[in-house]
Amino acid sequence: MRIRALLALAAGGSLMAGCAATAANTNSASSAPPVKASKSDVPAFPSTYKAYPSVPTAITGVTIFDGEGGRIDKGTVFMAGGKITSVGGPDTAIPAEVTIVDGSGKYVTPGIIDVHSHLGDYPTPSVSAHSDGNEATSPVTPEVWAEHSVWPQDPGFSRALANGGITSLQILPGSANLFGGRSVTLKNVSARTVQAMKFPGARYGMKMACGENPKRVYGGRNRMPSTRMGNLALNRQTWIDAQEYRSKRNDAKPPKRDLAKETLVGVLDGEILVHNHCYRADELNQIIDMSKEFGYKVTAFHHAIESYKIADILAKEDICSAVWADWWGFKMEAYDGIPENAALLQNAGACVIIHSDDENQIQRLNQEASKALSNGRAMGIEISDAQAIQWITLNPAKAMGIDSMTGSLKPGKMADLVLWNGNPLSVYSRPEKVWIDGALLFDSGDPKRRPVSDFELGQPGEGDVK
Template sequence: MKHLLTGAALAALITACSGAAKEEPKTASSEPVAAFNKDPYPSTYRAYPGVVTAITGATIFDGEGGRIDNGTVVMADGKVLAVGGADTAIPAGATRIDAAGKWVTPGIIDVHSHLGDYPSPGVEAHSDGNEITSPVRPEVWAEHSVWPQDPGFSRALANGGVTALQILPGSANLFGGRSVTLKNVPARTVQGMKFPGAPYGLKMACGENPKRVYGGRNQMPGTRMGNMAVNRQTWLKAQDYKRKVAKEPTTPRDLQMETLVGVLDGEILIHNHCYRADEMAQVMDMAKEFGYKVSTFHHAVEAYKIADMLRDNGVCGALWADWWGFKMEAYDAINENIPLMHKAGACTIVHSDDPNGIQRLNQEAAKAMGDGRRAGIDIAPETAWTWLSYNPAKALGIADKTGSLKAGKMADVVLWNGYPFSVYTRPERVWIDGALMYDANDPKRRPVSDFELGQPGEGDVK
């Protein structure tokens, strides 16, 4: 969604999200559930080669709220080997980088992206993020639309320091399909980018989008109460299917139900597009009714109204700094949303939902810090970095692997050429699993997609 959409842009968006209702495809198969492979499209990701590297003299934000001045980060074998002060031991033969006057952070993780599903150039032939043929489409998987050659991936790496990201289906549907978490590396296939061991997500949506897309065709939902009714009826079917499979393992497979049962079993995480506080509260009650958990509410411009409820239910809020007013459910947003959520002790995340915004998430966090300061909520910069790395990792179920600079975790690291919350600062170097993937001082370390290489005059990341 864009900030303050023009009439023409809104009309185009509605057109993109609309389409004639069609007959439900057959999603069941004769293959018994007993033979069900839960990972039929496994990650083939392999880390790029790296060398033992020590970054010295930097100011370090460790991603979990810690700060080290004149610090050292050591990477080896794709992992963080050590993080500490100037006296940190450095292995013999390590490549040393003098980072005096610079900052080191964990790589940024964006929990809400459509890169690859709505790639650049933004033409209709590339519009693969919304399967709008029914309000209930949990059987579709975002990864089956991801185009690895999207130039947006390399822009997010080089301009934004983004090392991992979640690709979501769009928000036309109540149940939009499965998401996938990727490492931000060049690969020939989406499987070569898939974050190893990351759980799947299920994209859901409440509010205006589903009722606008479907309600005009004499098809539920056409109202917010219709949204909830279709949601509840769908979860009832999922519970029934789960009981049926437990009783009779030879039950034919159903791709819709497999995703929903994965949620009920705690294997697939809910990422719910939801703006209004009242609807978020209802969704949390619905989750309790049917025995699942919401990982994160995305956009959530009214999260500040129920920050304590989100905290108490262990639900994250993935938020913008100042987008508002582009539709009625975004009207009651305030710039203090992020700092108020943080002050309440809720899991707070800065996200993009935009191919340009993903390149400037550090600046979005900086705006939120400033808005908080003006409201009397002073948040230290090392604490604010949790919004960009550790909290997103928690929401995606990968915080044990990445999101902070701790020994044994993936060496997903950014060296910034200045204070990372400044609009003048850019990534100088970016490592993913200890491999140097971007170096602003080395044109050969500026990733360019195969698509760009095929275009006259293209190929140089500016």
């Protein structure tokens, strides 16, 4: 993994023996115990994440968007021990002997969170040898785990940190399959293994897909599904089989262990969150009906170009819509997208998330949120800057089940935050500094805090070989 980058950070005094933020000390109502590999108490592929070392730091005189819709002018954020300690106005008390960062004329937000990324599974460079996001051998593959494809040396991780202020992200399998497999939530830190990036205490997600993609991938092979009705039929039969497996787990002779059904039972038991790729409003509603039939909950619809048509239903069901600002028309089910989608959802009281699904767009989710905000204001929907920041901080954290740990600048939460050189909703603004668990991992003014993967460094020249 990024050995040279890690050594460079060590030389800069930022890599020492640090304490880990672990599942044991998160004390989060939103987190669930790691899903077990079997009936033993040993979790499968556990997080080995350890926070980088931090020093007590106060950012003063800064405009604060707290991630929960609040704004404080000339405020102060104080962090210590990897946590947010206090957030307040100019009179906020600051302990002696702490690092002071002058934020005058600048802005601070929670770390930006992307609920829909394929970094590591479709890494840069985008060549066929790196195409590890779709197990396109069957329309039903809940047994696969995205983390087993993640390449930690993907240059996209450090670019997302430096250019987009991304501190946490969910890596999902692709959308070729009705059941694509488990997602994994990562802290955006340099590490040698994906387990050392895994967000401690985060729940797994399961990627599902509806509509054109599954029927296109498999229908051309003269196999099911080739239609939308085939999609739903295969979905329902899969859930029926999972229910049967679940009912027999405690039998005197339980069924043979099945990795696919273990994931599905995790969903039925409420341990694994469902993230469903879906575009058309009528299909969104059908998926909601199916989830009620089998007793699970959809956490978020992704892409959801027509969410605005059923915004009231989504608000009532407490289902988030992870959407783009203005992508549309690239296939038939994406034809009826409108740039006011996010604003109309917000206006209806529904949960809005701006996501990337792209290694470049993840570097500018702040600008995507700004576009969606501007389109809403143009049609007369009043949304504040602070509310729009929630679309790329607290709301994705909610959909990923980590909102009690990160996503807003609230005392006791992880000190994941970004100092911007201007209003983050301006196209001219860039991250100036990024902290993860209170550790300064990016500083635009310090080359030693610009992590670069080994892959980006390339091969040594002949003169470098000894």
